[in-house]
Amino acid sequence: MSVRKAAWGLALVPLLWLAGKAWFFGMGANPIEAVIRFQGDWGLRFLVLTLCVTPLLRWYPRLAPARRTLGLLAFFFALSHLLLYVGVDKFFAWDELWRDIVKRRYITIGLIVFLMLLPLAVTSTNGWVKRLGFVAWKHLHLLVWPIAFLACLHFALMIKFYAYGEPMLYTGIFLILAGLRFHKRA
Amino acid sequence: MLILGARDPAYREITSQADYLGRRRFLHLAAGVAFAPAAGGRFALSEPQTAKKDATSYNNFLELGESKEAPGENAHRFNPKPWTVEVGGEVDRPARFDLNDLLKAFPLEERVYRLRCVEAWSMVIPWIGFPLADLLKRVGPTSRGKYVEFITLHDPARLPGQRNPLYPWPYREGLRIDEAMHPLTLLAVGMYGETQIPAQNGAPIRLVVPWKYGFKSIKSIVSIRLVEAPPKTTWGMMQPGEYGFFSNVNPEVDHPRWSQKRERRIGEFLKRETLMFNGYADQVAHLYAGQDLRKDY
Numbered sequence: 121m122s123v124r125k126a127a128w129g130l131a132l133v134p135l136l137w138l139a140g141k142a143w144f145f146g147m148g149a150n151p152i153e154a155v156i157r158f159q160g161d162w163g164l165r166f167l168v169l170t171l172c173v174t175p176l177l178r179w180y181p182r183l184a185p186a187r188r189t190l191g192l193l194a195f196f197f198a199l200s201h202l203l204l205y206v207g208v209d210k211f212f213a214w215d216e217l218w219r220d221i222v223k224r225r226y227i228t229i230g231l232i233v234f235l236m237l238l239p240l241a242v243t244s245t246n247g248w249v250k251r252l253g254f255v256a257w258k259h260l261h262l263l264v265w266p267i268a269f270l271a272c273l274h275f276a277l278m279i280k281f282y283a284y285g286e287p288m289l290y291t292g293i294f295l296i297l298a299g300l301r302f303h304k305r306a
Numbered sequence: 307m308l309i310l311g312a313r314d315p316a317y318r319e320i321t322s323q324a325d326y327l328g329r330r331r332f333l334h335l336a337a338g339v340a341f342a343p344a345a346g347g348r349f350a351l352s353e354p355q356t357a358k359k360d361a362t363s364y365n366n367f368l369e370l371g372e373s374k375e376a377p378g379e380n381a382h383r384f385n386p387k388p389w390t391v392e393v394g395g396e397v398d399r400p401a402r403f404d405l406n407d408l409l410k411a412f413p414l415e416e417r418v419y420r421l422r423c424v425e426a427w428s429m430v431i432p433w434i435g436f437p438l439a440d441l442l443k444r445v446g447p448t449s450r451g452k453y454v455e456f457i458t459l460h461d462p463a464r465l466p467g468q469r470n471p472l473y474p475w476p477y478r479e480g481l482r483i484d485e486a487m488h489p490l491t492l493l494a495v496g497m498y499g500e501t502q503i504p505a506q507n508g509a510p511i512r513l514v515v516p517w518k519y520g521f522k523s524i525k526s527i528v529s530i531r532l533v534e535a536p537p538k539t540t541w542g543m544m545q546p547g548e549y550g551f552f553s554n555v556n557p558e559v560d561h562p563r564w565s566q567k568r569e570r571r572i573g574e575f576l577k578r579e580t581l582m583f584n585g586y587a588d589q590v591a592h593l594y595a596g597q598d599l600r601k602d603y
Contacts, residue, residue: 148375149364149572150427211576216565224563277563283372
């Protein structure tokens with residue numbers, strides 16, 4: 121099995137988890153909120169996995185193709201997170217959505233994260249690497265770092281002030297990964 | 307087999323709440339604790355009641371855990387017996403009540419109330435209890451009793467969430483005296499037809515102030531004191547910009563981080579419009595005449 125196919129297969133983990141939970145235990149009293157948060161959580165987790173690939177390449181160079189796939193999975197979970205928020209949570213109430221985007225910092229930041237993910241997802245093909253030239257493409261994809269930290273901020277601003285543990289954990293992981301990634305240049 | 311024309315039962319076919327509760331009332335009379343059912347009375351509500359399973363598994367009760375599910379899962383750790391409530395401060399006859407005596411001292415009645423959480427979700431819950439005013443009249447507030455302070459039990463052994471050092475335990479809340487004396491303001495000792503409150507819902511006695519955000523309705527109360535100055539409240543101490551003393555349900559005044567215009571009624575797919583004073587404006591709006599509700603949030 122190719123590395124890339126195995127990476128796609130990882131998407132099944134959260135999806136089966138969600139289906140199993142819904143089937144056996146139900147999704148609780150507020151299923152819409154539960155699913156939206158689930159998609160957001162997994163977007164962040166796939167972002168972590170994506171950024172883990174580069175440091176691992178030193179020992180496992182064969183993993184390289186998984187990076188793009190994992191990045192795309194992060195994008196797809198972010199996309200479904202956004203679509204559920206727009207279509208199910210807000211039920212396409214555009215005026216209310218617009219007010220949310222302008223007024224709520226965590227929504228503003230969430231949307232910025234998504235808009236930054238978009239060009240990375242679009243240019244994930246070999247065709248785009250050629251079209252942009254490898255160096256420019258690589259520079260563009262450095263956007264993943266601000267995306268990672270802004271996603272943590274989006275998470276932290278959404279929750280009550282005492283429950284910062286999880287977003288701080290992700291921030292810590294991203295800091296370590298950034299250190300591994302950039303320390304040689306410094 | 308395909309059944310054509312299958313449908314939900316028509317309204318007239320559904321056993322009336324009066325009959326349904328009448329049966330329960332009979333059972334409770336048999337058990338020795340009676341309450342007057344809300345059916346048809348002043349405190350009935352035509353909106354469908356939230357499923358008991360949802361109301362007992364989706365809770366904010368930090369004393370029993372931080373997630374919505376944790377309080378229900380940890381409920382077995384909290385044994386609320388025996389229980390006494392201290393009523394004192396600026397009153398003529400301070401007293402210490404055993405919970406069992408409270409249940410006998412005041413006629414219990416059922417009240418079906420909307421519950422609107424500050425987090426923009428809501429439920430409809432049939433409570434059983436008695437007006438706080440009944441208890442306050444019994445102890446006789448003095449003219450210096452301008453506010454009422456409520457305190458939750460502080461016992462980290464039974465309420466393990468209180469080991470979390472981030473909070474100033476125990477939980478405390480407060481009302482202005484006119485709010486406390488309002489006939490809607492209830493001390494609940496039961497829900498869903500049973501004169502017993504599950505731990506996660508605030509066993510064994512809790513406040514229910516239906517026109518205010520849910521966090522005002524303090525759970526597992528051990529102390530009620532009449533005081534002269536506005537009492538400190540837990541959320542007001544922690545995040546004063548987000549949680550005001552009044553915290554009346556108000557679709558026009560947003561929480562700093564989210565809109566309060568609409569709410570998800572638990573069990574429903576589309577959101578509902580949030581009502582001024584949670585739909586109790588006719589009964590309570592006069593309490594705030596002349597107050598700027600944007601300032602006194």
